Amino acid sequence: MTRRQKKNLRRILLAAVLTLAVALIPAGLLPTVWGGEEERTLLRLLLFLCPYLVVGGDVLLSAGRNLLRGQLLDEKFLMAISTVGAFALGEYTEGVAVMLLYQVGELFQGIAVGKSRRHIASLMDIRPDTACVLRQGEYLTVSPDEVAAGETIRLLPGERIPLDGRVITGESSLNTAALTGESLPRSVSPGDRVISGVVNMSGELLVCVESVYAESTVSRILELVENAAEKKARVESFITRFAHWYTPCVVAVALLLGIIPPLFVGNPAEWISRALIFLVVSCPCALVISVPLSFFGGIGGASRHGILIKGASYMEVLAGAHTVVFDKTGTLTRGAFRVAEVHAVDGQEQALLALAAAVEAHSNHPIARSVCEACREEALPAVTAICEVAGQGMTAMLNGLPVLVGNGRLMAENSISYTPFAGIGTVLYVAVGGVYRGCLLLADEIKPETKASLAALKACGVRRTVMLTGDRAEIGEAVAREIGLDEAYCELLPGDKVARVDAMRTARPGLIYVGDGINDAPVLSLADVGVAMGALGSDAAIEAADVVLMEDRLSKLPQAIQISRRTMRIVRQNIIFALGVKGLALLLGAFGYANMWGAIFADVGVMVLAILNAMRTMYVKKRKE
Amino acid sequence: MKKTWQLEDLDCAHCAMKMQEGIAKVDGVISVSVNYLSARLTIEAEEKDMNRIIQEAVKICRRIEPDCRILL
Numbered sequence: 001m002t003r004r005q006k007k008n009l010r011r012i013l014l015a016a017v018l019t020l021a022v023a024l025i026p027a028g029l030l031p032t033v034w035g036g037e038e039e040r041t042l043l044r045l046l047l048f049l050c051p052y053l054v055v056g057g058d059v060l061l062s063a064g065r066n067l068l069r070g071q072l073l074d075e076k077f078l079m080a081i082s083t084v085g086a087f088a089l090g091e092y093t094e095g096v097a098v099m100l101l102y103q104v105g106e107l108f109q110g111i112a113v114g115k116s117r118r119h120i121a122s123l124m125d126i127r128p129d130t131a132c133v134l135r136q137g138e139y140l141t142v143s144p145d146e147v148a149a150g151e152t153i154r155l156l157p158g159e160r161i162p163l164d165g166r167v168i169t170g171e172s173s174l175n176t177a178a179l180t181g182e183s184l185p186r187s188v189s190p191g192d193r194v195i196s197g198v199v200n201m202s203g204e205l206l207v208c209v210e211s212v213y214a215e216s217t218v219s220r221i222l223e224l225v226e227n228a229a230e231k232k233a234r235v236e237s238f239i240t241r242f243a244h245w246y247t248p249c250v251v252a253v254a255l256l257l258g259i260i261p262p263l264f265v266g267n268p269a270e271w272i273s274r275a276l277i278f279l280v281v282s283c284p285c286a287l288v289i290s291v292p293l294s295f296f297g298g299i300g301g302a303s304r305h306g307i308l309i310k311g312a313s314y315m316e317v318l319a320g321a322h323t324v325v326f327d328k329t330g331t332l333t334r335g336a337f338r339v340a341e342v343h344a345v346d347g348q349e350q351a352l353l354a355l356a357a358a359v360e361a362h363s364n365h366p367i368a369r370s371v372c373e374a375c376r377e378e379a380l381p382a383v384t385a386i387c388e389v390a391g392q393g394m395t396a397m398l399n400g401l402p403v404l405v406g407n408g409r410l411m412a413e414n415s416i417s418y419t420p421f422a423g424i425g426t427v428l429y430v431a432v433g434g435v436y437r438g439c440l441l442l443a444d445e446i447k448p449e450t451k452a453s454l455a456a457l458k459a460c461g462v463r464r465t466v467m468l469t470g471d472r473a474e475i476g477e478a479v480a481r482e483i484g485l486d487e488a489y490c491e492l493l494p495g496d497k498v499a500r501v502d503a504m505r506t507a508r509p510g511l512i513y514v515g516d517g518i519n520d521a522p523v524l525s526l527a528d529v530g531v532a533m534g535a536l537g538s539d540a541a542i543e544a545a546d547v548v549l550m551e552d553r554l555s556k557l558p559q560a561i562q563i564s565r566r567t568m569r570i571v572r573q574n575i576i577f578a579l580g581v582k583g584l585a586l587l588l589g590a591f592g593y594a595n596m597w598g599a600i601f602a603d604v605g606v607m608v609l610a611i612l613n614a615m616r617t618m619y620v621k622k623r624k625e
Numbered sequence: 626m627k628k629t630w631q632l633e634d635l636d637c638a639h640c641a642m643k644m645q646e647g648i649a650k651v652d653g654v655i656s657v658s659v660n661y662l663s664a665r666l667t668i669e670a671e672e673k674d675m676n677r678i679i680q681e682a683v684k685i686c687r688r689i690e691p692d693c694r695i696l697l
Binding site: 002004062074075106109110113116117285288289292293296 | 634636637638639661662663664691692
């Protein structure tokens with residue numbers, strides 16, 4: 001609690017004690033001290049005014065000030081009017097109680113919002129305080145924004161990395177939990193890139209800074225989350241518009257209620273009392289505060305799990321997503337080739353792989369590298385005279401015999417008879433001394449969690465899953481079949497992807513596009529929600545997407561949808577609950593069935609409950625995996 | 626340029642809205658947002674106007690919510 005909140009709490013407690021004391025003085029006690037009926041009423045009024053002024057003095061002052069400035073529909077002014085009105089009608093206890101509970105509500109709201117603010121701030125506790133920079137042979141501790149690109153900083157174990165850079169010396173493991181929500185350590189050695197916001201765990205590192213603080217990953221992420229509240233959801237704008245009209249309308253009805261019926265049926269005190277009930281219920285605070293608070297909490301809770309949602313409006317779309325479109329390579333599949341099958345004519349698969357690896361070891365082509373990775377043999381055959389044939393493969397010499405490793409064209413050019421292999425992926429044929437020896441099938445591997453994540457998406461209410469790829473139809477369709485996608489569009493050029501997504505989005509809004517965020521920025525921005533995966537350290541992806549999954553894990557997408565759906569559910573609960581109770585109170589009040597106590601509940605009670613409900617959004621359960 | 630300040634004791638959402646509306650009317654302000662939940666004031670304006678604008682903003686905040694302070 002801040003100092004001001006503590007002061008208010010003391011005032012509320014004092015007033016509560018006073019009210020209780022005054023209310024409990026037996027009516028019979030007063031006349032023995034003083035004489036007539038009139039004095040007794042006056043004394044009671046004076047006694048009740050004490051707690052009233054203690055707790056509501058500042059509200060009256062501020063209401064008076066607002067009155068002078070012509071701001072009639074201020075909530076403080078409404079509270080002042082309704083409590084003064086209650087006093088005028090002789091309902092002293094109610095008058096004090098309304099003011100007292102109003103202040104309790106305000107205090108509670110302040111504490112709740114402060115708590116949420118701190119909670120979110122602690123989630124986003126990735127802002128580094130200092131950087132230890134090497135200048136003229138000495139280490140100086142400075143603020144991260146004073147460090148220029150190209151300078152060297154030192155990181156001790158346990159420290160948060162303040163700036164993006166590359167390791168010069170030292171080995172260590174890093175804890176990326178603050179950014180990704182997963183506490184899987186990541187090891188780094190000289191030459192590796194390190195990202196600001198993660199914690200250095202085990203060893204001392206010297207890092208060459210690559211970008212200034214304002215452009216570092218951590219400041220981009222913080223800026224993004226802090227600005228998320230600006231992109232308002234449709235339901236939020238609705239509440240703002242609603243609040244704009246609700247209060248004036250209720251106040252107008254209150255006025256009419258207090259003036260018109262008494263002209264016909266008399267009994268003005270009763271009608272004014274009903275009008276006062278209207279005034280107490282006229283504040284839309286429950287909604288105005290709880291709806292943005294729900295989104296704030298939801299976005300904060302998601303960011304704790306490495307899911308950055310750039311605005312409440314995207315939460316709304318995520319919650320009601322109909323179609324999810326995926327890019328294949330790098331999203332559903334690893335985007336890296338892997339040796340899937342080896343077929344040797346003589347049955348010696350290991351030897352064939354070793355031979356291919358020995359030749360391919362001299363190339364930097366991604367296919368060559370994955371062949372080398374697949375080979376476990378330590379001692380590779382000694383090949384010489386290695387030569388790369390562009391677009392075909394490699395040639396070399398082994399024990400005086402020519403070795404060919406490459407595609408069908410390489411075999412055909414060297415007039416080697418081979419059996420074409422009909423597998424899904426890229427096929428490498430191997431021939432030695434002019435004789436075909438076997439082949440290797442390289443396939444882009446599907447990520448292990450792809451299938452489960454797609455099933456989880458369906459469980460979240462997604463109707464249609466679509467894959468777009470520039471890859472060959474046979475490969476694309478095989479992948480789609482294996483992981484259980486509804487549709488697959490293959491052999492697309494980048495422009496085709498844009499057109500395809502545009503058509504689907506027009507046909508049925510609520511389209512999520514998931515990509516790696518690097519070469520599909522136009523599609524990301526076109527979709528209703530563009531999701532970039534594995535964006536940790538990729539500034540371009542963080543810029544382009546609406547939702548950023550910090551880690552390269554598709555399972556975060558169903559989680560993001562679940563968090564959004566839960567947030568929307570809480571928002572809807574609050575709207576229905578608050579409007580329902582207020583509507584009921586207004587209706588009952590108008591017909592004389594509700595008293596001041598009911599009105600207080602409809603105002604303060606509903607607000608407190610709505611805020612408590614909204615705060616649930618912050619606490620996102622760790623998903624069972 | 627855009628600049629952001631922290632607000633202390635910003636206790637009502639309605640006041641935040643009124644502050645935003647008030648500051649938006651100050652001459653030279655390109656855009657302004659008063660965020661109740663993060664308790665932040667962000668003003669976009671030409672650099673030369675910034676000093677004058679923030680002084681105006683302090684006055685506006687004091688008028689609307691006397692308890693709330695802009696942490697300069």
